[in-house]
Amino acid sequence: MSGGESRLDPAARRTRLREYQEQLLERMQAAKGGGGAPIQQLGMQVGGTRYLLDLLEAGEIVSPVPLARVPLTQPWYLGLANVRGTLVGVIDLARYLGEEGQPASGPSARLVTFAPTLGFNCALLADRVYGLRQAAGMQREGEVLRDADDQLWTPLSLAALVREERFLHVAQQPDGRS
Structure with missing residues (x-):
């Protein structure tokens, strides 16, 4: 975690974590849908x-x-x-x-x-x-x-x-x- 990120309040960290998980899910779905991935x-x-x-x-x-x-x-x-x-x-x-x-x-x-x-x-x-x-x-x-x-x-x-x-x-x- 960078210095700025560690100062985020818990709600902001949860939001960032949720956004990261959504991006990861999108990438995984794209990879799963890709030909022979x-x-x-x-x-x-x-x-x-x-x-x-x-x-x-x-x-x-x-x-x-x-x-x-x-x-x-x-x-x-x-x-x-x-x-x-x-x-x-x-x-x-x-x-x-x-x-x-x-x-x-x-x-x-x-x-x-x-x-x-x-x-x-x-x-x-x-x-x-x-x-x-x-x-x-x-x-x-x-x-x-x-x-x-x-x-x-x-x-x-x-x-x-x-x-x-x-x-x-x-x-x-x-x-x-x-």
Whole structure:
């Protein structure tokens, strides 16, 4: 950050960050639409699985913040987080998919918010975010992709996730069922 930028008030910094993200999104969309341009995805790990997210579906990546628990919700709905002034529901994807274990924690844990274009104020709690990955250069093996380092990656569509009926109903049934 330059000296002048560090003196900007928080609202001005958020505005500049939003403008930068919009420009980045426009460039990514232009590259994606370009003839044969390689498509990069965001790599993250949840539980024991590595996932690839479409960059156009992912929003911000932030360190976990304190959560406000919400009573009578599904075990995979961890609560609400204030991410830069926006309340987002935080999801433990591993639990949502039926895996047991504790939600991510530690210095490498991150919240990956959904892109505003999805119209869903939500974030996934990730054990780790690996950054950009080149899916086009990976070998397809059924439902997963294998990279040059022999790591398996599972494509995950956040747009498809927000259309899942079960994902949209975070409240527990009155009898306590999921």
